[in-house]
Amino acid sequence: MSLNHLIDLADMDREEVSALVGLAGWLRTSPQPQALAGKILGLVFFNPSLRTLASTQAGMARLGGTSFVITPGQGTWQLESRLGVRMDGACAEHVREGLPVLASFCDVLGIRSFAAGVDLARDLADADFRAMASVIPTPLVNLESAIAHPMQGLADWRTLDDLGIAPRSRFVLSWVTHPRALPLAVPATTVHMAALRGHEVVVLRPDGYALPPEVMDRARVAAAASGGSVSETSDRQAALAGASVVYAKEWGSPVHYGQPAAEAALRATLDDWQVDETWFAGARADCRFMHCLPVRRNVAVADAVLDGTRSVVLAEANNRLWTQMAVLYRLLRG
Ligand code: CP
Numbered sequence: 001m002s003l004n005h006l007i008d009l010a011d012m013d014r015e016e017v018s019a020l021v022g023l024a025g026w027l028r029t030s031p032q033p034q035a036l037a038g039k040i041l042g043l044v045f046f047n048p049s050l051r052t053l054a055s056t057q058a059g060m061a062r063l064g065g066t067s068f069v070i071t072p073g074q075g076t077w078q079l080e081s082r083l084g085v086r087m088d089g090a091c092a093e094h095v096r097e098g099l100p101v102l103a104s105f106c107d108v109l110g111i112r113s114f115a116a117g118v119d120l121a122r123d124l125a126d127a128d129f130r131a132m133a134s135v136i137p138t139p140l141v142n143l144e145s146a147i148a149h150p151m152q153g154l155a156d157w158r159t160l161d162d163l164g165i166a167p168r169s170r171f172v173l174s175w176v177t178h179p180r181a182l183p184l185a186v187p188a189t190t191v192h193m194a195a196l197r198g199h200e201v202v203v204l205r206p207d208g209y210a211l212p213p214e215v216m217d218r219a220r221v222a223a224a225a226s227g228g229s230v231s232e233t234s235d236r237q238a239a240l241a242g243a244s245v246v247y248a249k250e251w252g253s254p255v256h257y258g259q260p261a262a263e264a265a266l267r268a269t270l271d272d273w274q275v276d277e278t279w280f281a282g283a284r285a286d287c288r289f290m291h292c293l294p295v296r297r298n299v300a301v302a303d304a305v306l307d308g309t310r311s312v313v314l315a316e317a318n319n320r321l322w323t324q325m326a327v328l329y330r331l332l333r334g
Contacts, residue, residue: 115146167198181252
């Protein structure tokens with residue numbers, strides 16, 4: 001984390017992340033209802049949310065602060081984020097004016113802005129989010145951008161700590177199917193988080209769904225520094241053998257990025273990529289199941305897994321509250 005912007009877990013080292021996760025644990029057991037009294041959190045959601053929106057507002061309130069929410073185009077001006085365009089369409093205001101104005105009203109700003117999903121290189125560089133960050137002088141929290149969802153990564157690390165999952169254990173990030181091609185932010189953050197925590201990370205995915213080399217290479221560097229490893233395979237049985245964690249996530253094919261019809265045609269052949277109990281036959285008996293939510297039941301994951309004792313998806317979601325409180329506390333109190 002730079003002095004006042006938290007954009008990507010990959011911008012932080014293991015000690016910084018671990019300290020934030022520890023602070024989240026402390027805030028959970030030691031309420032600080034006046035810590036951020038008088039402080040204001042501004043939230044800008046270009047995309048929908050359930051957990052992120054509710055947990056950031058609840059977390060700010062639990063620390064004594066307050067918040068406001070802007071959903072551009074819904075009661076407020078629609079905001080343009082592309083550079084150099086002639087603004088003669090639906091957008092009445094550009095983020096280069098709108099965001100600094102909002103930042104001037106508050107002490108910390110949180111923004112959710114998903115990938116455009118057209119230009120893979122641009123989304124991998126998080127170019128649009130970082131351009132927005134460049135005009136925001138106040139502390140800034142990324143609430144999911146094109147390639148990063150650091151708040152999810154922190155909550156998942158907190159959950160692994162809570163469960164006593166050993167850092168050297170096998171952590172399988174598996175692709176699962178979905179009716180649409182979803183962004184790369186969560187899988188990119190998850191592979192990095194698990195690598196940074198020191199796991200033996202295996203990315204299990206069908207052909208055509210390998211995560212981009214930029215994501216894998218960066219995770220391998222993090223793993224090397226933490227005593228872990230990162231590999232990938234399409235062999236489900238081999239990947240799941242001895243797994244301590246299966247983390248399911250949907251994402252679009254990088255091979256067909258920005259080509260919805262070709263991507264959908266490939267994905268249509270992969271309906272068996274739905275996690276059910278048979279996936280755990282070779283895993284450790286105490287193997288846990290994780291997913292960031294929202295999840296499509298009986299598309300990505302079978303009812304029996306989500307409703308069974310392996311599933312920790314609700315604990316992950318609850319930890320969004322404590323880890324985001326830790327981030328707000330750290331940004332506003334140092
Ligand atoms: N996991 C997550 O970010 O959930 P929401 O999209 O509901 O915020």
